[in-house]
Amino acid sequence: MLRGGKVGLRARHEDDIPILRTELYDDVAGSSRAEGGPWRPISPGSNDPRLVVDETQQGSVPFSVVELDGGTLVGTATLWGIDTHNRAAHIGLGLLPAARGKGYGTDVVAVLCHYGFVVRGLQRLQIETLADNTAMLRSAERNGFVREGVLRSSSWVMGEFLDEVLLGLLAEEWKP
Numbered sequence: 001m002l003r004g005g006k007v008g009l010r011a012r013h014e015d016d017i018p019i020l021r022t023e024l025y026d027d028v029a030g031s032s033r034a035e036g037g038p039w040r041p042i043s044p045g046s047n048d049p050r051l052v053v054d055e056t057q058q059g060s061v062p063f064s065v066v067e068l069d070g071g072t073l074v075g076t077a078t079l080w081g082i083d084t085h086n087r088a089a090h091i092g093l094g095l096l097p098a099a100r101g102k103g104y105g106t107d108v109v110a111v112l113c114h115y116g117f118v119v120r121g122l123q124r125l126q127i128e129t130l131a132d133n134t135a136m137l138r139s140a141e142r143n144g145f146v147r148e149g150v151l152r153s154s155s156w157v158m159g160e161f162l163d164e165v166l167l168g169l170l171a172e173e174w175k176p
C-alpha cells in the first residue's frame with residue numbers, strides 16, 4: 001500500500017465495488033461532472049472498468065483510497081493515460097461524499113505524485129478539472145500543480161457547456 005499522511009492507496013477489493021457503485025457512480029450529477037462523459041447506470045456484477053480492474057490495461061493504474069486510521073474505504077484514485085515515451089500521465093480521484101472536505105483529496109494527490117514521479121519515473125503529471133471545482137483545483141495547487149490553460153466550453157455537463165482547467169506538474173518542480 002502507498003501511504004500518505006491521512007490516507008492509503010491500495011488495490012481494489014471485491015467488497016469495495018458495491019460501495020463505490022452506490023455512493024459514487026449512481027450519483028448522476030456527481031458522475032456527470034467527474035467522468036467527462038454521459039452518465040449510464042452500472043449493473044451489479046458488471047465488469048465496468050471504473051469498478052473492476054483489468055490487469056492487462058497497462059496504461060491505467062486504479063487504486064482504492066482508504067483511511068490509514070481503521071482502513072475504511074473513502075474513494076478511488078487513478079493514474080491513467082500513462083505514456084511511457086513522453087513519461088507523462090494524468091491523475092484522477094473521487095471521494096465518497098462523507099469523506100470530502102477533510103484534507104483527504106490533497107493527500108491523495110500527494111500520494112499519486114509519489115507514485116507517478118518516484119515509483120514510475122514519470123516526468124510530467126496532468127489534471128483536468130471543471131473550472132468551478134474549487135476543491136480539486138486547491139488539492140492540485142497545494143501539491144504544486146500550476147494552471148496551464150483553460151479549455152473553454154469543453155465539457156457538456158447536465159445541460160450546459162462548462163470550462164475545464166488544465167494543470168500540470170513536472171518532476172523537477174515537485175516538492176514531496
Ligand SMILES: CC(C)(COP(=O)(O)OP(=O)(O)OC[C@H]1O[C@@H](n2cnc3c(N)ncnc32)[C@H](O)[C@@H]1OP(=O)(O)O)[C@@H](O)C(=O)NCCC(=O)NCCS
Nearest residue numbers: 093094095100101102103104105106129134135136138139
Ligand atoms: C475534489 C475532491 C477530490 C477534493 O478532495 P477533498 O478531500 O474534498 O479536498 P480537501 O479537503 O483536501 O480540500 C482541498 C482544498 O479545497 C477546499 N475545499 C474543500 N471542499 C471545498 C468546497 N466544497 N468548496 C470550496 N472549497 C473547498 C479546502 O478548504 C482546501 O483548501 P485549502 O487547500 O486552501 O485549505 C473531492 O471533493 C471529491 O471527490 N469531489 C467529487 C469528485 C471530483 O470532483 N473529483 C475530481 C474530478 S477531476
